[in-house]
Amino acid sequence: GAVVSQHPSRVICKSGTSVKIECRSLDFQATTMFWYRQFPKKSLMLMATSNEGSKATYEQGVEKDKFLINHASLTLSTLTVTSAHPEDSSFYICSAVLTSGSGYEQYFGPGTRLTVT
Amino acid sequence: GEDVEQSLFLSVREGDSSVINCTYTDSSSTYLYWYKQEPGAGLQLLTYIFSNMDMKQDQRLTVLLNKKDKHLSLRIADTQTGDSAIYFCAEGSGGYNKLIFGAGTRLAVHP
Numbered sequence: 060g061a062v063v064s065q066h067p068s069r070v071i072c073k074s075g076t077s078v079k080i081e082c083r084s085l086d087f088q089a090t091t092m093f094w095y096r097q098f099p100k101k102s103l104m105l106m107a108t109s110n111e112g113s114k115a116t117y118e119q120g121v122e123k124d125k126f127l128i129n130h131a132s133l134t135l136s137t138l139t140v141t142s143a144h145p146e147d148s149s150f151y152i153c154s155a156v157l158t159s160g161s162g163y164e165q166y167f168g169p170g171t172r173l174t175v176t
Numbered sequence: 177g178e179d180v181e182q183s184l185f186l187s188v189r190e191g192d193s194s195v196i197n198c199t200y201t202d203s204s205s206t207y208l209y210w211y212k213q214e215p216g217a218g219l220q221l222l223t224y225i226f227s228n229m230d231m232k233q234d235q236r237l238t239v240l241l242n243k244k245d246k247h248l249s250l251r252i253a254d255t256q257t258g259d260s261a262i263y264f265c266a267e268g269s270g271g272y273n274k275l276i277f278g279a280g281t282r283l284a285v286h287p
Contacts, residue, residue, distance in 0.1 A: 063218075065218075093274070093275075101279065101280075102264065102277045102278060102279045102280055103219075103264070103277045105274060105275070105276075108274065152218050152219065154219075154275075163207065163268065164221060164224065165209070165221070165275060166221060167211070167218040167219040167220070167221070168218050169217055169218040170216075170217065170218045172216075
C-alpha cells in the first residue's frame with residue numbers, strides 16, 4: 060500500500076513552453092501533497108504545499124505564477140511549469156501525506172526529470 | 177532556523193554494519209525520518225521515530241534518537257550491496273507535516 064505515482068517520468072520541452080506533471084496517490088487519499096525540487100547531488104528543496112480544495116502554499120523564493128499547483132481531488136495534484144527555461148531543468152518529486160493512527164507518513168513519487176532545451 | 181545536517185559519504189565493507197548520523201536543530205520536531213534514494217528514483221520511506229522514543233528496531237534497521245543532543249542515527253546491520261544508495265534524514269516540523277531534509281549521505285558498499 061501507500062503508492063504514489065508521477066507522470067511523466069521524463070519530459071523534454073523547448074524553452075518557453077509549459078509542462079504539466081501529475082502526482083497521484085494510488086491507494087489512499089491525501090489531503091496534503093508536497094512538491095520538491097532536487098538538484099544534482101543535492102537534497103530536496105520544498106517548493107510548495109498542495110492542499111486539496113484550496114490554494115497551494117509556496118515556500119519563500121518560489122514563484123507561484125511560474126509553478127502552478129492544482130490539487131483538485133484527494134488523489135491528484137498537478138504542477139505546471141509555465142514558460143519553462145533551461146534553469147528550470149531539474150528532478151521534481153512529489154509526496155503525499157498518509158495520516159494513520161500511528162502518525163503521519165509522507166510517501167514519495169518516483170520523480171519527474173524535466174529537461175528544458 | 178531549521179537545519180538538518182549529515183555527513184556526505186560513508187563507505188563500508190559488505191557484511192559490516194553501517195551507521196549514518198544526523199543532527200537537527202528544531203527541538204519541536206515531532207517525527208524524525210529516514211529515507212533511501214536509489215539512482216534516478218524517488219525517496220523510499222525506510223523508517224521513522226516519534227520524538228518521545230529513544231530507539232526503534234525494524235529488521236536490519238535500528239534508529240537511535242538522542243533528543244537532548246538532537247542526534248539521530250540509522251544503523252544497518254549486515255550491510256549488502258543493495259543497500260548502496262543515498263540516505264536522507266528528515267525532521268517533521270512546522271505546519272502541514274512539512275519535512276526538512278538533510279543533504280543526504282551516500283553509502284557505498286564494497287566487497
